Amino acid sequence: MKFFVDTADLDQIREAQALGVLDGVTTNPSLMAREGICGTENIRNHYLAICALVDGPVSAEVLGTDYDSMIREGEELAALHPRIVVKVPCTRDGIRAVRYFSDREIKTNCTLIFGLGQALLAAKAGATYASPFVGRLDDIASDGVELVRRVVEVYDYYGYSTQVIASSIRSAQHIVQCLEAGADVATCPLKAIEGLLDHPLTDKGVALFAEAAARMR
Numbered sequence: 001m002k003f004f005v006d007t008a009d010l011d012q013i014r015e016a017q018a019l020g021v022l023d024g025v026t027t028n029p030s031l032m033a034r035e036g037i038c039g040t041e042n043i044r045n046h047y048l049a050i051c052a053l054v055d056g057p058v059s060a061e062v063l064g065t066d067y068d069s070m071i072r073e074g075e076e077l078a079a080l081h082p083r084i085v086v087k088v089p090c091t092r093d094g095i096r097a098v099r100y101f102s103d104r105e106i107k108t109n110c111t112l113i114f115g116l117g118q119a120l121l122a123a124k125a126g127a128t129y130a131s132p133f134v135g136r137l138d139d140i141a142s143d144g145v146e147l148v149r150r151v152v153e154v155y156d157y158y159g160y161s162t163q164v165i166a167s168s169i170r171s172a173q174h175i176v177q178c179l180e181a182g183a184d185v186a187t188c189p190l191k192a193i194e195g196l197l198d199h200p201l202t203d204k205g206v207a208l209f210a211e212a213a214a215r216m217r
Helices: 010-019 029-034 040-053 067-080 092-103 116-124 135-139 144-158 172-181 190-197 200-216
Strands: 002-006 024-026 058-061 084-089 108-113 129-132 163-166 185-188
Touching (some): 002 190, 010 190, 024 185, 040 058, 040 067, 058 108, 067 084, 067 092, 092 108, 116 129, 116 144, 135 144, 144 163
Parallel strands (some): 002 185, 058 084, 084 108, 129 163
């Protein structure tokens, strides 16, 4: 499984990079706004700053909701840097845009997927990545991890090359569950990735080793 951090925070990206397990970055307008980044030029410069920090794909989301604006914005984003992946919502116009970009070998991340049918259309349109949301489905008493498992199963069965990004990940437990479900990528805050390190027996073992080392001095 690959790890993407879902953030626009450059410091968090640097921390993830320093951990040695970072494979890419995903962002969205909400995350940009959280960092106080507004305006087209500032947003695009921020994407370039992210690309300068990581070696993997960087998902940059279009802001428009209609086909023409998605195409215009997507082409501009893709031209910024070779690692940019154009992120589009799984709507009627979004699926059309995915096909347009796919035909021109522009990588895409089809996002806001909440159903198996949406994931199927994203793959058929040629999306590079499809992003089923886990946490937001859990919030409405649905099973986000089960959706990830079903998408992986269908893609494998029909031979689609689209990679599954388990998105809206809230915890280390979500990561483990999506790993078991076969997701290609988990995109999440750094805190969730770091949570994979937490185990009381590891902490206890380190303390015991430290005590033994102190006695040997």
